[in-house]
Amino acid sequence: MATPPVTREPLRELKDYLKFLKDCGYTEIPVQATLSGHSGPGAPPMPMARKSKxxxxxxxxxxxxxxxxCTRCKLSATRKSIVFGSGNPGADLVFVGEGPGADEDEQGLPFVGRAGKKLTEIIEKGMGLDREKDTYICNIVxxxxxxxxxxxxDEIAACQPFLVKQLLAIRPRVIVALGKPAAxxxxxRAVAITKERGAWQEYNGIPLMPTFHPAYLLRFYxxxxxxxxxxxxxxxxxxLKK
Ligand code: SF4
Structure with a gap:
């Protein structure tokens, strides 16, 4: 009898997701994450990126x-690249971080260093989304x-008009502010991230979720x-699924 073909990918996804949950301190699978929530492999696809890309x-x-x-602020004197942003311009979900680090400056892309890998893990393993297709990522500077x-x-003030225009161009349904400076x-206003993370806020009519920056997570793991x-x-x- 012929052996049925083995599909390894979903099993690997499931294994990654279980490892991610374990890293988050879960000893059981949270019901909401697998049944009504969208986290994890096997969840129904979300109606993402419905706008005209x-x-x-x-x-x-x-x-x-x-x-x-741009030379509108003094950061232009020491940068190698302007790290504008990356991902899907038609995404429903935008992550906003603080500013590029050494790897990002080198490559001209946001969140490609260690903190970037952590963010990718959160998006792909934790949320079951595709970083490039389902999100857009940028920084306040x-x-x-x-x-x-x-x-x-003064640097934030010089760069902020472009962040505002970026968000207006993308018109996401949800913004996630990564860390205190972004929030x-x-x-x-000054946001106390440890107290205010996890509570919905609003940015120009768009729901905004403040959470920890992935670099903070790596530092205080x-x-x-x-x-x-x-x-x-x-x-x-x-x-997003509503
Ligand atoms: S305003 Fe923004 S893009 Fe222009 S130099 Fe400053 S940080 Fe760079």
């Missing part, structure tokens, strides 16, 4: 053109602050922090 791409290109070879220091208020910039981000992303998925 082409129109959003064109709008984004115009923003990029206007930014040009597009050039690397030297030595990875926090961006300064504070978008909300226009506790079960509580990992579970907090997992729970925040579950809320994001639940809203």
């Amino acid at each position: 082409t129109a959003a791409s064109q709008r984004l290109e115009e923003v990029r053109k206007e930014l040009g070879d 597009k050039c690397r602050p030297p030595g990875n220091r926090d961006p300064e208020p 504070s910039t978008l909300l226009g 506790t079960v509580e922090n990992r579970r907090a981000v997992h729970d925040d992303m579950k809320k994001v998925l639940n809203l």
Whole structure:
């Protein structure tokens, strides 16, 4: 009798997802994550990216053109690349981080270093989404602050109009602010991220979820922090599927 073909991919996805849950401190599979939530392999596909990708791409290109070879703030003096953003311009979900690091400056792409790998893991293993197809990722400043220091208020102020225009071009259904600087910039006030993460806010009528930056997760790799981000992303998925 012929042996049926073996499909390895779903099993590998399931194994990755179980490992991810274990990393988040779960000893059992949370029911919501597999039945009504969208996390994990085997979940029904989400109605993502329903907007016109082409129109959003064109709008984004115009923003990029206007930014040009920007020298509007002092970060231009030390950067190698302007890290504008990457992903699907028609995405329903946008992640906003703080600023490029050394790897990002080198490659001209956001979240490609260690923190980027963590973010990809959160998106792909934790949320069951495809980073390139289902999300768009950018930062509040597009050039690397030297030595990875926090961006300064004048730098944020110089770059912010382009973040606003990017978000207007994409028109996502949900924004995730990664860390205090991103949340504070978008909300226009000092956000206490440890207290305020996980609670919905609003940015120009768009639901905004503040959560920990993946670099913070790597620095403080506790079960509580990992579970907090997992729970925040579950809320994001639940809203996106509505
Ligand atoms: S951080 Fe923004 S405003 Fe400053 S130089 Fe770079 S692109 Fe221009």
